[in-house]
Amino acid sequence: MARGRVKISWIVNKKARQAAYKKRMQGLMKKANELTILCNVAACLMFYSPDDKKVVTWPSHVEAKSLFDKYFSLQPHERNVRATDQESFINENIKKIEKKLAETRKVIMEYEMDHLMFQLQVGRPLDDLTNTEVDKLITYSNNKIVSLRRELDYRKHCNREVSTSHLL
Template sequence: MTRRKVQLAWIKSDSAKKASLKKRRQSLLKKVKELAVLCGVKAFVIIYSPDEFKPLLWPSSTEVNRLFTELIKVLDVERGNKMIDQEKYLKDRLMKIKENLKKIYKRNKRMEMSELLDEVHGQVKNIKEFQVNEVNGLLWFLNEKYQKVTKRIEYHHQVADLSLQSLNGNIVQENINANFVATANTFNENMAPSSMIHDS
């Protein structure tokens, strides 16, 4: 016999409502107990009923108080990790602004030094005409370029060394194979029957 589908609607009859509350409350407590025992989880239930002065506490009032206190502590820790006061927010915001300004300053400085370098190459302006800060800027710019070129050269050297090692390994393997074939041929000739040697 199939169970009748329950219509989820407010029960008008007080007696039917109390009977449904009692039945379903016991079913809920049974499910929570099974969940705690089978899965090893911490669980408690607090049910307020309109016709009862005290709420129903499961498994006991002492255990409910203990688990509830533990839950509040966990929530406070998580809330504290996610919360941020105004001072910390302003410091973080200021740090991000400074980092962005530093990036913008370097980008503008590179563009300015690149233009100065083009003027030197194009003989538009003599380097003797530059001010001290412009000369220092050019030295910084050239040093940065030098470091990038050095890193790229080192990278290509590493790639070349790896390619050379691979090539040498292939040559050695080919020599080994050739020596093996030559040795095998010599061995076959030495092991050939004497009659065959006379016939030839």
């Protein structure tokens, strides 16, 4: 049976707090061990509890110190090659969203132009269109013609390759 959500707040009872600390610390150590094995990465953990007055390190103090030394011996630009701060994370997300927005706007514009062309086919007079609609329709039509010509050229090229391969 699944456990319910744990309320994250300060544990007032000192013994319960110590028990939760030890249990969670062991859980983190187990997960770190699994991560190092499964992904072949170097990792260390350091715990400082004001109650214990000593630092607990995983896997060992010597290995953790050597990993810290190795990290701090790198040049600052090498340390931060893959590091992401909040600002760059948000900027990357903004760029992704703006790209999706541009793609969505393009699709909407294509649907609008298809609808406009359909209206013209069923009898809507050209005089009803605004200058902006006419300009968009011309651009859309030209892009469609270029796209169709490319598709036609590609198919002709593929047909030539198929027919020459049958001759061999």
